[in-house]
Amino acid sequence: MIYLDNAATTIPLPDVISAMTDTMMNVYGNPSSTYQAGRQAKKILDESRTSLAISIGATSDELIFTSGGTESNNFALHSLAYRDVTKKHIITSIIEHPSVLNTVEELEKKGFDVTYLPVDKSGVISIQDVKNAIRPDTSFISVMYVNNEVGTVQPIEQIAELLKDKDILLHTDAVQAYGILPIDVKKLGADMLSVSSHKVHGPRGTGFVFVKKGVRVQPLLHGGGQEQGVRSGTENVASIAGFAKAISQLHLTDKQKHIVQLQETLLSELSKTEIDYEVNGSMEETRKVPTIVNVWFKGIPASKLLIQLDLSGIMVSAGSACSAGSLKPSRILLSMFQDEKRASESLRISFSEMNTLEEIKTLVETLKKYAV
16 A cells, blocks of 8 residues: 555654553553652653644743644634734635634634635735735734645745734644744744644644743633643643654654655656646745645546545545545635636645655556556
């Protein structure tokens, strides 16, 4: 089997599984308990929090553990929306993850006004559009760092610079950026940032949200007061330990070099074929991550290619969910190109450091059978 859908989830590292298994077997205490078993669990929780905070240039008291990216995004947006009841305007982009878009849609129903920024054909928003959208009653801006379907990098630092002298806060969904791009929250300038463990070979159901010191947040879950009183519930110590282990195994420079090789091999091998294709989005190094390549296979329905590749033991994605047996055209690609045919004939191929050059060559050889 060849797994090339790493933007959806990644395979847990063996050391991650070992760390989680060891924690579940031997560290059974509740980290809120004061006796020895509880203190042992609290120690692992604190050590994991510190190492994960360091990975983004934050301090440990700026991290709140969550169940993953969706909860982190919900928590961030609800907190920012209600920080100032006099401000009812939100700015986001049209290509955000559903956990952002669906949340702001719910806020709209509660009286908020939302501006949805468009993107160009490379999938990037315009700073001028951000400037034009800002109003006196703008409360916050939420723009994803890296798009999950085409891999484009949004100008988060420039947006933060734009907001320096304004009472407008910035949230970024960094789920697809974390572990791929170096992140320093001080340099980036975001007030809140969302991360998920299972995109970096950690366990599913775990993530964190960075909350810059001084930013007031609203509890999403009420209860025993864990996570500084804003995310109650007994922490999942084993999964958090696994998350920290995944990051400790990450060698970002080596990973990037290898994944760039995978991307270059894919494009080089495709160029040697008779396949009629076009890459969706920018291929400029500074405007996209190498982990995601979205390709339009002209005239071939994505649903057909997905089935044929799956039967050949190769797993990729169309970048959109299957519903009731029919594949819906990608919302992201429709936003970029306003072309339903293109959106329904495109595949997302996403790499991790576990993939090999031989797997990429096998993918192209298989595509030659079905994409011409």
